[in-house]
Amino acid sequence: xxxxxxxxxxxxxxxxxxxxxxxxxxxxxxxxxxxxxxxxxxxxxxxxxxxxxxxxxxxxxxxxxxxxxxxxxxxxxxxxxxxxxxxxxxxxxxxxxxxxxxxxxxxxxxxxxxxxxxxxxxxxxxxxxxxxxxxxxxxxxxxxxxxxxxxxxxxxxxxxxxxxxxxxxxxxxxxxxxxxxxxxxxxxxxxxxxxxxxxxxxxxxxxxxxxxxxxxxxxxxxxxxxxxxxxxxxxxxxxxxxxxxxxxxxxxxxxxxxxxxxxxxxxxxxxxxxxxxxxxxxxxxx
Amino acid sequence: xxxxxxxxxxxxxxxxxxxxxxxxxxxxxxxxxxxxxxxxxxxxxxxxxxxxxxxxxxxxxxxxxxxxxxxxxxxxxxxxxxxxxxxxxxxxxxxxxxxxxxxxxxxxxxxxxxxxxxxxxxxxxxxxxxxxxxxxxxxxxxxxxxxxxxxxxxxxxxxxxxxxxxxxxxxxxxxxxxxxxxxxxxxxxxxxxxxxxxxxxxxxxxxxxxxxxxxxxxxxxxxxxxxxxxxxxxxxxxxxxxxxxxxxxxxxxxxxxxxxxxxxxxxxxxxxxxxxxxxxxxxxxxxxxxxxxxxxxxxxxxxxxxxxxxxxxxxxxxxxxxxxxxxxxxxxxxxxxxxxxx
Numbered sequence: 001x002x003x004x005x006x007x008x009x010x011x012x013x014x015x016x017x018x019x020x021x022x023x024x025x026x027x028x029x030x031x032x033x034x035x036x037x038x039x040x041x042x043x044x045x046x047x048x049x050x051x052x053x054x055x056x057x058x059x060x061x062x063x064x065x066x067x068x069x070x071x072x073x074x075x076x077x078x079x080x081x082x083x084x085x086x087x088x089x090x091x092x093x094x095x096x097x098x099x100x101x102x103x104x105x106x107x108x109x110x111x112x113x114x115x116x117x118x119x120x121x122x123x124x125x126x127x128x129x130x131x132x133x134x135x136x137x138x139x140x141x142x143x144x145x146x147x148x149x150x151x152x153x154x155x156x157x158x159x160x161x162x163x164x165x166x167x168x169x170x171x172x173x174x175x176x177x178x179x180x181x182x183x184x185x186x187x188x189x190x191x192x193x194x195x196x197x198x199x200x201x202x203x204x205x206x207x208x209x210x211x212x213x214x215x216x217x218x219x220x221x222x223x224x225x226x227x228x229x230x231x232x233x234x235x236x237x238x239x240x241x242x243x244x245x246x247x248x249x250x251x252x253x254x255x256x257x258x259x260x261x262x263x264x265x266x267x268x269x270x271x272x273x274x275x276x277x278x279x280x281x282x283x284x285x286x
Numbered sequence: 287x288x289x290x291x292x293x294x295x296x297x298x299x300x301x302x303x304x305x306x307x308x309x310x311x312x313x314x315x316x317x318x319x320x321x322x323x324x325x326x327x328x329x330x331x332x333x334x335x336x337x338x339x340x341x342x343x344x345x346x347x348x349x350x351x352x353x354x355x356x357x358x359x360x361x362x363x364x365x366x367x368x369x370x371x372x373x374x375x376x377x378x379x380x381x382x383x384x385x386x387x388x389x390x391x392x393x394x395x396x397x398x399x400x401x402x403x404x405x406x407x408x409x410x411x412x413x414x415x416x417x418x419x420x421x422x423x424x425x426x427x428x429x430x431x432x433x434x435x436x437x438x439x440x441x442x443x444x445x446x447x448x449x450x451x452x453x454x455x456x457x458x459x460x461x462x463x464x465x466x467x468x469x470x471x472x473x474x475x476x477x478x479x480x481x482x483x484x485x486x487x488x489x490x491x492x493x494x495x496x497x498x499x500x501x502x503x504x505x506x507x508x509x510x511x512x513x514x515x516x517x518x519x520x521x522x523x524x525x526x527x528x529x530x531x532x533x534x535x536x537x538x539x540x541x542x543x544x545x546x547x548x549x550x551x552x553x554x555x556x557x558x559x560x561x562x563x564x565x566x567x568x569x570x571x572x573x574x575x576x577x578x579x580x581x582x583x584x585x586x587x588x589x590x591x592x593x594x595x596x597x598x599x600x601x602x603x604x605x606x607x608x609x610x611x612x613x614x615x616x617x618x619x620x621x622x623x624x625x626x627x628x
Contacts, residue, residue: 241584245340248375
């Protein structure tokens with residue numbers, strides 16, 4: 001984990017209010033494992049206190065050279081959507097601006113454990129909802145190097161939300177898209193075509209790797225349970241520190257741990273689906 | 287303003303020459319910034335606040351913990367506590383709301399798993415203690431008394447986020463007196479009492495704590511606040527109300543330290559929105575003998591160390607020892623004449 005000020009090299013606007021931010025951070029990039037995240041601090045706005053948690057989308061050689069074989073990465077990329085005050089400020093960053101970077105953080109996709117799971121199985125199916133796609137590219141890259149067959153199921157509200165599909169194409173055997181308004185791929189939620197696929201492949205052993213909004217995670221996890229497939233989820237939550245001390249990002253988990261709650265930033269962000277308590281907790285009345 | 291600061295400079299220079307000078311040349315003044323409070327010597331007056339620094343180890347690879355004055359660990363209760371359901375935090379302008387619900391590993395596991403590391407540090411180890419009843423506090427302290435390497439307790443009688451919890455104590459001088467007296471009697475180590483700002487007159491609970499034998503006071507804890515999502519008309523935090531911290535609360539916390547300094551004789555540790563040495567200096571000048579850095583640890587882990595360096599530099603520049611700075615606020619003799627300048 002490194003805490004450093006790093007320069008922005010590019011902040012490229014994509015469709016639907018999405019951006020791809022690149023920063024020059026060789027030390028942090030080299031230490032990153034698939035599924036880990038970073039805390040990004042925006043400077044010059046003292047009223048915006050906290051760093052923002054961001055999935056590490058990709059690692060590149062920089063200078064637009066993409067990723068070369070056997071070369072150590074120099075840059076870290078973040079795929080994000082403008083949804084609030086922090087991401088709104090982030091969208092205004094330009095090449096040469098500095099940001100505070102605390103990275104890499106979290107456990108990622110439990111490399112050793114999931115690689116052996118994936119090898120035993122027939123294939124890996126990535127399931128992304130909206131900006132959840134940002135957590136899945138590095139795992140897909142790593143799995144592609146091992147030769148495991150992969151598919152991507154990717155859903156968004158509209159076609160402008162389906163960013164990054166091109167990055168996955170060389171890595172996966174099949175890409176299945178869905179939009180709620182039907183502007184691209186299947187009309188409806190991505191869990192529709194996913195269920196059809198899991199039903200068709202019921203004899204196979206599939207590892208699901210999922211990231212997206214809570215309702216989509218819940219639906220996907222329920223499908224995985226129904227079809228007897230294992231499922232890893234990359235969780236999202238508000239975070240105060242990313243270091244495991246504020247306890248602000250805790251989610252309810254099954255059994256013991258840090259109480260009945262575990263920290264997304266430290267015990268996660270990736271959890272086995274059966275570890276998470278999916279029933280939404282009601283807000284208590286006073 | 288200019289006139290006031292000029293006067294401070296003049297008076298402190300005179301003091302410094304008497305105190306640490308020994309006729310040393312101007313450039314060689316070495317300020318003493320260590321401080322002793324509640325019978326414990328701290329190598330500098332900067333600590334990290336409870337709930338913002340875990341058990342210390344989480345920051346070990348980011349900053350040199352041995353340069354801190356002290357570490358106040360996350361509130362410990364006799365039994366482990368699960369905490370509140372999410373969402374637990376929300377960022378506000380220049381501040382943040384939290385309702386963690388005192389999630390912690392419990393006193394026994396703290397002794398086994400967390401204390402051995404803290405014991406190895408030069409920074410003093412202050413254990414924040416929490417309970418739902420006077421018996422809880424006493425039971426927690428009795429377990430912690432076995433611990434080797436604890437320098438002091440900080441009684442949390444002011445957490446706003448647990449139902450029928452500590453704030454009941456923090457709001458009522460009589461209950462404050464009861465829990466402090468019982469804790470003090472049980473405690474093997476000095477007792478610092480952390481006060482709630484959610485009161486009309488903080489000097490009442492401050493005096494009550496002092497009367498019950500508190501060795502020092504720390505103030506303030508978070509301010510009860512809330513935030514609402516207007517789109518969904520739901521609270522931003524599951525607990526509905528939550529504690530506000532960060533730079534937004536600093537002026538109010540500073541005022542409370544100033545008032546308390548004039549009301550009690552025991553030392554005060556100032557807390558509330560400190561993110562720079564200048565912030566910390568304001569608290570020291572208002573009467574705090576030490577400070578705690580809280581929320582800033584989340585977004586700038588090196589804050590406490592920058593504050594230490596800044597205080598040392600200020601004292602060198604002003605030719606002042608820390609002890610001369612504490613409570614050194616210069617109030618213009620005729621406030622009416624002063625305000626007429628504006």
